[in-house]
Amino acid sequence: MAILVKDALSLDIMKETKLLAGENGLDRLIQWVTIVEIIEDTSRLSEGELLVTTGFGLAENKERRVRLEELIQSHRLSAIAIYKGVYLTEIPATLIEAAKSSGIPLIEIPSHVNFSDITKAVLEQIVSSQLHQLKYSSAIHQRLTHLNVSNKNVTQITDELAHLTAANIVVLDMFLHQTAAHLVKDEVTYSPAFGFVTDREPIETTPLLNQAEEKGRLVYDTYGEFVLAACPVIAMGDIFGFIVSLKKKEVWHHLDAIAIEHAGAVYAIEWLKQKAIQDTENQMQGHLLDDMLQQQYTEESYVVEQARKLQYDMSDEQVVIYFQFQHQHTQLDHQMVQRLSQLLTSIFERKHIPFLLKARLDSIFVLTPAGKKAFRETEWYSASEECRSTWSYFFPVHPIVIGIGRAYDQINLFAKSAKEAQYAARLLPLLKTDESIIHYQKLGLYGMLLEMNEAGMNLHDFYVDLLSPLLYTKKQGADLIHTLEVYLAHNENIQKSAGELFIHRHTLSYRLKQIETRTGCSLKSTDDRMKLQLSIMAYRLSGLLDQMRTIS
Template sequence: MLTVKNFLQLAPFKSFRLVAGSKGLENKITGVNILDNPDASDWLSAGELLITSGYFFSENATIQKRFIQRFKEINCSAICIKPHIYLKGIPESMRNLADELALPIIEIPYGIAFSKIMNIVMAEISGRMNELNQASLDIHSQFFEISLHGGGLKKIALGLAEMVNNPVILVDTDWSVLAVSDHEQPLIQESLKKTGDTLTFPVQIFTDLPKDFERIQKPITRGILFDEQEYPCVIMPVYFDTIHYGFILVYQIERPLTDLDYVALENGSMAIALEQMRLLEIERTENRIRRDFFDQLLSGQIKDLDALAAYDTTIDPSLNYTVLILSIQTLSHKSDSLMKRKQSEDRLMKNLLSSLTTYTATRFPQLHLFSRKNQLVMLLGTEPKLSTLKTHNEVSDTAERIRMYLEQHGHSEREIFCTIGSTLPILELSQSFEEAKKVIQLLEDDSKEEKIYFFNDFYFDSFLVDSISNEQGKKFYTHYLNTLLAYDQKNNTSFTPTLKAYLAHHLNIAMTSRALFIHRNTLLYRIEKIKGLLPVDLEQEKNTFALQMALKLYELHH
């Protein structure tokens, strides 16, 4: 085992001078690295001997202190500096801090090539590779045993914590906690935050994380403050193939990590990714089974209660049911690739389905749900004896509570709205499902200022769309509105929306002017102009209905 002390005793390095950190002479050297770029510090590994000209230290004491502390957090073995090129000398403040941290600083004599140091050190430590490879195989076998016996993420976290002799937290890509090795550990209790029913790690405390650092797929170290003391925290991205599954966090409370601990992290990362894939596949299978059953029910293929009873389901056939569809529209960044957006959407739907299943289990026992693409489809059971008004209120209240819960769960970069069909007996649910889908179609180009929409409020719109072809609809609204629409377009006026408001308020001048926030005289002027542009008498009842229908057809086709 090559230590810093052994290194200084090697014949080629007898002229090297230890200037600080003598308490760290027993530090083990497991590798060697040249560092002259401050941004490359995240690429360093535990046990490495660092060789540098000191260029990035410059003469700035703050920068010197930050990097000495960072090297200690990473658990580098020693720093070899060649001064007098960029660094005039090794400052006393650096030496004092290195003494305090037991991090040896070694001065390289002028004229010694960095490549010579690297070659000699690598030759010395190469004999240890067989030992390291055997230890790596042992670690791999331990994780294989955990995975083989279905230990799950909790067992992986416990096994990894035992190997590295430090507390471990597993989080997903949104930094929500998946597993913790020790919930009673004070630093873990203090650092994790509760959001709804979910524990999250506040990654915002790390203000200097590299952009998209998880793509590096390499552990980095940052400090975490607790009781006025800073502890190094190793952050290891969990990747498999090109898919990112989350992070491993290791709080270095008991001891610094060694190179063998980093081998354990790499194997743990693989075990976590495989476990996540296994859980995802189980969830997909369960959801597919649920979806296949609901697809048959909602398409009307289940014709009688005997056929329904053949399925192992908790649906109560004595209840009436309402179909609710929650549409989830993610606001992806345009710069994201198609693959990244798809992964992000799949991960979001998985998290929402899992979270909502937990949330509704005890609160809404008569609610059944499954996911399809970017939608959560729900069947809500209600007592048939309830009045129409009470049923409507119960469905509306349930939809609003669920929608609010989902909006508060996780990131806010998404839009959620709910469409609701009629309340019907279980075997007639295909109609309720078609109605909820129909509302989504009618809302396709709508701004969706409201968040919950009942089919009953769109019955007339649906009738017009289903009963009148596009060509017939265009002919109808053109007959009544063509002159008015052309005038608005040519003169940049708003007579068409004024007519709509006037008709909606039953030709009441006072109510219409208040609704449009305009003066009564302004409205009277507009009405007179509108009357001159319409082909029919606005005051006749049959014409007001025809104009309302023309306006509705115009909206549906634009």
């Protein structure tokens, strides 16, 4: 609770003062007045203080002058007022320059103006402002709280906040997706990519949103003729989203900040209500989808009826999408899976895509209608890609991979689609691709080997006779299997293969001869190369499947 520097300068006691620098900081808030004779320990000064000093020792003591310059540049003070004619005949030019560069108002006070009169006048205004703000805060609290008890939704709360502040208001979820907005027509628009767009130029919101998240409170700054404010919506220690406000500087008042902060609590209550409802729906969806994937049902008609109660139509072909954290060995916070579930729900609902969702410890299954288009052209593929890219932006150290199973129209085959989606995601490391989304149908020969494995064939038997002589060399330090794999991947190109292996071409040629000798295969033979390629793939796949069983 405070007054603006420009309001303090308009007081009768301040009429003979002179603003030397820092005109851009006249909208800074004064929360208290501190009088200091000698500039010594500046660490005791708090943010938002108006510092009044006689300037004792500043003319002849460079150390004190530098200390005050550093204090000005730290932006802790709301303003600084220095007496002229007591100890200083002129205010030092270096202090004026520091105030200019930092935007902190520097005020010159004539010697005949009394300390106590300034303190009394400014503090009276602060106290008066406090009383006014308390009344306003109470009124805003009652008005906004009434929205909660009247069961108003986020859009209605946003309309009311925009009416109270006469500002452009946009509400974002934790992933910065717009959930509600009230914008002044023909004045401004909002774009997720740029932020607010006025008739002059875009006003980027991301830097201020980052500040609001870091500080955990409302922050605002001036952008040209506008004031941009960002306030996190916090509940139970978590940030659920943000309120972003844009208003012309000439009509902005710090009371607007109070209204926005109060609205933050109202949004938090509303989002907690929505979260409780969504958690219940997700739980019901999860139970049903789990029953289908585990095939724990007696009658398919029961599954169809339960899906109908959840407003989910199972009459068309369905596909399972599997979202998995890429680093499975990393210990995951339960909240990470919950956040991924929230992101999926938000995107699929915004795109009006029907879905059932089941979250597990380190992954999520989603069942959705397959549609008639090629999978890359479907809405659900687009939604999955948006989820992956958004997650990568917010949580780059916890990347996700996405597997897609084949589409089936029989309930008893949905479990097969889920298994295929799991395989697709977990086999990505073997595919030597930069993609993070893979369809089971794109697994190529690995898909064929998986089908053979599912049919009961032992992959170990498929490769052991041919590759056993090469496996022994790996223990001795020469990985002939990797050498062969790289050579075949580069279509038998010696130069490219040697470059990737970081060995000389002669060394590579020697290894290739060893491979031919040990396996009895000729690398010039198309059939032999195919046999070796399939054996290596079976070897890699067998190792990955063993690893998957260990993790499970």
